[in-house]
Amino acid sequence: MTSPGSASAGNATVGLPKTLEWVGGDDGFLRLLDQTRLPRDVVFLDCRSAEQVHAAIQRLSVRGAPAIGLAGAFGVCLGAREWLERDRRDVERFLKGVDEVSDYVGGARPTAVNLVWAVRQVREAAYARRDAGVEAAWKAMLETSRRLLAEDVEICRQIGLHGADLIRDGMGVLTHCNAGALATAAHGTALSVMYAAHAAGRRFHVYADETRPLLQGARLTAFELTASGIPTTVLCDNMAGWLMSQGRVQLVIVGADRIAANGDTANKIGTYGLAVLAKHHGIPFYVAAPRSTFDRSLSDGRGIPIEQRGAHEVRGVGGSEVVAAGAEVYNPAFDVTPASLISGIITERGRVEPVTGGGIAQIFA
Amino acid sequence: MTSPGSASAGNATVGLPKTLEWVGGDDGFLRLLDQTRLPRDVVFLDCRSAEQVHAAIQRLSVRGAPAIGLAGAFGVCLGAREWLERDRRDVERFLKGVDEVSDYVGGARPTAVNLVWAVRQVREAAYARRDAGVEAAWKAMLETSRRLLAEDVEICRQIGLHGADLIRDGMGVLTHCNAGALATAAHGTALSVMYAAHAAGRRFHVYADETRPLLQGARLTAFELTASGIPTTVLCDNMAGWLMSQGRVQLVIVGADRIAANGDTANKIGTYGLAVLAKHHGIPFYVAAPRSTFDRSLSDGRGIPIEQRGAHEVRGVGGSEVVAAGAEVYNPAFDVTPASLISGIITERGRVEPVTGGGIAQIFA
Numbered sequence: 001m002t003s004p005g006s007a008s009a010g011n012a013t014v015g016l017p018k019t020l021e022w023v024g025g026d027d028g029f030l031r032l033l034d035q036t037r038l039p040r041d042v043v044f045l046d047c048r049s050a051e052q053v054h055a056a057i058q059r060l061s062v063r064g065a066p067a068i069g070l071a072g073a074f075g076v077c078l079g080a081r082e083w084l085e086r087d088r089r090d091v092e093r094f095l096k097g098v099d100e101v102s103d104y105v106g107g108a109r110p111t112a113v114n115l116v117w118a119v120r121q122v123r124e125a126a127y128a129r130r131d132a133g134v135e136a137a138w139k140a141m142l143e144t145s146r147r148l149l150a151e152d153v154e155i156c157r158q159i160g161l162h163g164a165d166l167i168r169d170g171m172g173v174l175t176h177c178n179a180g181a182l183a184t185a186a187h188g189t190a191l192s193v194m195y196a197a198h199a200a201g202r203r204f205h206v207y208a209d210e211t212r213p214l215l216q217g218a219r220l221t222a223f224e225l226t227a228s229g230i231p232t233t234v235l236c237d238n239m240a241g242w243l244m245s246q247g248r249v250q251l252v253i254v255g256a257d258r259i260a261a262n263g264d265t266a267n268k269i270g271t272y273g274l275a276v277l278a279k280h281h282g283i284p285f286y287v288a289a290p291r292s293t294f295d296r297s298l299s300d301g302r303g304i305p306i307e308q309r310g311a312h313e314v315r316g317v318g319g320s321e322v323v324a325a326g327a328e329v330y331n332p333a334f335d336v337t338p339a340s341l342i343s344g345i346i347t348e349r350g351r352v353e354p355v356t357g358g359g360i361a362q363i364f365a
Numbered sequence: 366m367t368s369p370g371s372a373s374a375g376n377a378t379v380g381l382p383k384t385l386e387w388v389g390g391d392d393g394f395l396r397l398l399d400q401t402r403l404p405r406d407v408v409f410l411d412c413r414s415a416e417q418v419h420a421a422i423q424r425l426s427v428r429g430a431p432a433i434g435l436a437g438a439f440g441v442c443l444g445a446r447e448w449l450e451r452d453r454r455d456v457e458r459f460l461k462g463v464d465e466v467s468d469y470v471g472g473a474r475p476t477a478v479n480l481v482w483a484v485r486q487v488r489e490a491a492y493a494r495r496d497a498g499v500e501a502a503w504k505a506m507l508e509t510s511r512r513l514l515a516e517d518v519e520i521c522r523q524i525g526l527h528g529a530d531l532i533r534d535g536m537g538v539l540t541h542c543n544a545g546a547l548a549t550a551a552h553g554t555a556l557s558v559m560y561a562a563h564a565a566g567r568r569f570h571v572y573a574d575e576t577r578p579l580l581q582g583a584r585l586t587a588f589e590l591t592a593s594g595i596p597t598t599v600l601c602d603n604m605a606g607w608l609m610s611q612g613r614v615q616l617v618i619v620g621a622d623r624i625a626a627n628g629d630t631a632n633k634i635g636t637y638g639l640a641v642l643a644k645h646h647g648i649p650f651y652v653a654a655p656r657s658t659f660d661r662s663l664s665d666g667r668g669i670p671i672e673q674r675g676a677h678e679v680r681g682v683g684g685s686e687v688v689a690a691g692a693e694v695y696n697p698a699f700d701v702t703p704a705s706l707i708s709g710i711i712t713e714r715g716r717v718e719p720v721t722g723g724g725i726a727q728i729f730a
Contacts, residue, residue: 039689176603207695210679210688212577212601218679218688226691234688235695236577236679238541238602241638242700270603272610273642280641314575314583314601317682323575323583323599324404326591330572330600335607 016227017042019067019182022074022146026081026139030074034061035182035216039223050079050101057108057115060214064183065257065293066152069114073122073145075105077138080126084138094134098126098141110305111266111334112257113295118148152185155290158348160192163253163288166346167197171204171250174240177211177268178220179255179288189288190253191224193346198230206232207249209240211268213313213331237270244281252278253346256289263339263355264301265289269332275341287337288346291363301336309333381592382407384432384547387439387511391446391504395439399426400547400581404588415444415466422473422480425579429548430622430658431517434479438487438510440470442503445491449503459499463491463506475670476631476699477622478660483513517550520655523713525557528618528653531711532562536569536615539605542576542633543585544620544653554653555618556589558711563595571597572614574605576633578678578696602635609646617643618711621654628704628720629666630654634697640706652702653711656728666701674698 023031023046030047036059037043045061047053053075056062062071079101083094106119125144126137167173173194180191187195194206206225211217218234225232235243243249252274258266265271265287278285298304311329315321323329344353345360352359388396388411395412401424402408410426412418418440421427427436444466448459471484490509491502532538538559545556552560559571571590576582583599590597600608608614617639623631630636630652643650663669676694680686688694709718710725717724 039687040685208692209603210577212575212603215682215687218682218692222689222692226689231693232689232691233693233695234679236602236634238574238577238635238638239695239697239700241641242634242697243695245637245700269601269607273603273606273638276606276642276645277638280645314599317580317583321405322580324587324591324597326597327573327587328596328598330598330604330608332604332607335604335610 016181016224019185020062020071022149026142030071030078032056032062032071033182035063035220036061038219047075048078049082050075050105053078054105054108063216064178065112065114065255066156066184066189066290067182068109068112069118069292070145070149070152070185072105072108072115073118073148076102076119076122077142077145079105080138080141084134088134091130091134091137094137095126095130098123109307111307114292117292121148149185152290153187155348156184156187156189156192159189159288159290159346160187160196162348162350163193163286163346164196164200166193166251166253166284166286167202167204169203172207172248173204174207174209174243174249174252174274175221176209176217176254176271176274178216178224180221180224182220182224183255189255189290191221193253193288194225194230195228198228206230207243208232208234209237209270209274210234211270212237216268240274241277244277244283249283252283252285253288256287256293257334258304259287259289259294259345260298260301260304261296261360262300262357263342263345263352263360264304265337265339265342266301266304266306266334267337269335272335272337275337279341284343285341286344286346287342290348294360294364296360296364301338304336306335307333381546381589384550385427385436385439387514391507395436395443397421397427397436398547400428400585401426403584412440413443414447415440415470418443419470419473428581429543430477430479430620431521431549431554431655432547433474433477434483434657435510435514435517435550437470437473437480438483438513441467441484441487442507442510444470445503445506449499453499456495456499456502459502460491460495463488474672476672479657482657486513514550517655518552520713521549521552521554521557524554524653524655524711525552525561527713527715528558528651528711529561529565531558531616531618531649531651532567532569534568537572537613538569539572539574539608539614539617539639540586541574541582541619541636541639543581543589545586545589547585547589548620554620554655556586558618558653559590559595560593563593571595572608573597573599574602574635574639575599576635577602581633605639606642609642609648614646614648617648617650618653621652621658622699623669624652624654624659624710625663625666625669626661626725627665627722628707628710628717628725629669630702630704630707631666631669631671631699632702634700637700637702640702644706649708650706651709651711652707655713659725661725661729666703669701671700672698
């Protein structure tokens, strides 16, 4: 169903619908797989405005740091197109519109730095072409977004290749939330490592934390991995420690939403606890992420903003209210794992191992 | 609604319906609060046969080690009453029936040793009165069950008093699952400590892990504590580590399903991981349990049978299937926390602190 001019990515390699794609040419739209409906329903959201993309990011129809970044990039293009259509001659006014829509889309969620990063690439593309006029500036934005999408596919593939040797025959590999093809243009980050090891013929078993409150592990990771033929067991988050103590986990790999200059890593809530448990059991704990997930403006994890989400995500399970009305709810969407608990970070440029500020600086050299 | 002859317990002290009560005299029945329906519906199950009690225990309508024990005791009385009605003269045949129904009810769930313990008390009461005939033996069984119920109320109250000084003003106290009034005849074990501290005027905040898969923390603990006016915040299980790292938890108290002679403690799945996290953060970790939860026939926790429950508990959330069909599910109902991770055990005879085999032997002296 992809038109000739569409930019999209290779989830077909793992038997999955596309996470996101730009359908059509300059008058096209962003098609997102609505991940809130998985695994039951495969439904797409066609976004034709920045507001629709903003809402889709906020309600987690698209989620995962790299995928949020890409959706945000196309979202800015959609918002800027409205400015283009209003006035095709006043470049300064157009750029002011681009600034506005960039701030709006870039602020949809606070923790994943990829969103800010991708939006900045697109905005800068417009500024770089300001002398060529409004239409050229806008085309440069769309071109940049398409390029980021294509690059993400290759970056994720490289992450997989750089991590694959960590997985050996017979291992139990634990992961949390979904850092898979559904969190990126294709392949994923943590799961790309598993796909690469699987493609290399290694036999291993994946344990997927269900990941309350929104169950991305149960709904998305199990869906992806089983679709790819990788044996997968889902467990409740509170079972991970016991599973480790039983000798069934030899490796933990998770994704990331923002990594500070020293390697402190924000990722889905629960990651920090897993890292402590892994350390207690002597199990290697790896983070897989592209360079766009690093925020080297922060010296350590203390500066990473942690999104607090609505109580309804915890209170309501499958549509019915389970928490007594008088009780409060704690619902941070992310936590920060200190670099000292991370064995290594797997990037498209190789592994940072051990995790040090110097090692991280090198992958940007 | 309690008839004059009924044995029941004082949940009214904490504004709650009774967990379980024997309604009526010798021809009475066991009334259980159906905890699968809480907090939305307050519904009672009236059990008139051992089979009904067995089913109620298996489906967790009644849960919590002490409450399971009490339900089991009355369940054996109900089963034995059928043997009594069949033949009121043949004591040997009656005792054979008691043995049969004891094995049946005692095997409803494997981990909580209180069930085996309470059933044994009731069976032994019958044997002790064998010379007085079938009816006297059966009356002794019912009398013993009523006595166990009344004693449980007082035991739980004593546990609370022996632990209350652990809670000081301004503390954050974390608990897991439900070790409250709903898990016992009244007051609870871990929560009895909180009720006692609250009654002593201490101001503190309770954090209740929601406790997947069956959400006893969200559904039951939050319900109990807020009904008692104790400020409570519910969190997903995977948030406990981050909460600790934020300095918001000064004490962890949980219940127990079986404690070995050396202090290794089986409790709701997730307890072990919490204990590791508490140790990492230097937070005291206490277990609260009556002496009937100790199984001194086991030298350590390796011999404790861990119940594996059905995959449907994890797969289905609020009635809808969330786990991809091809994925397996891991669902142990309990884990074992080694004594080395436990700061102390709070019993009706005082605290075992530090946790050693010798200290445990002393509370049985």
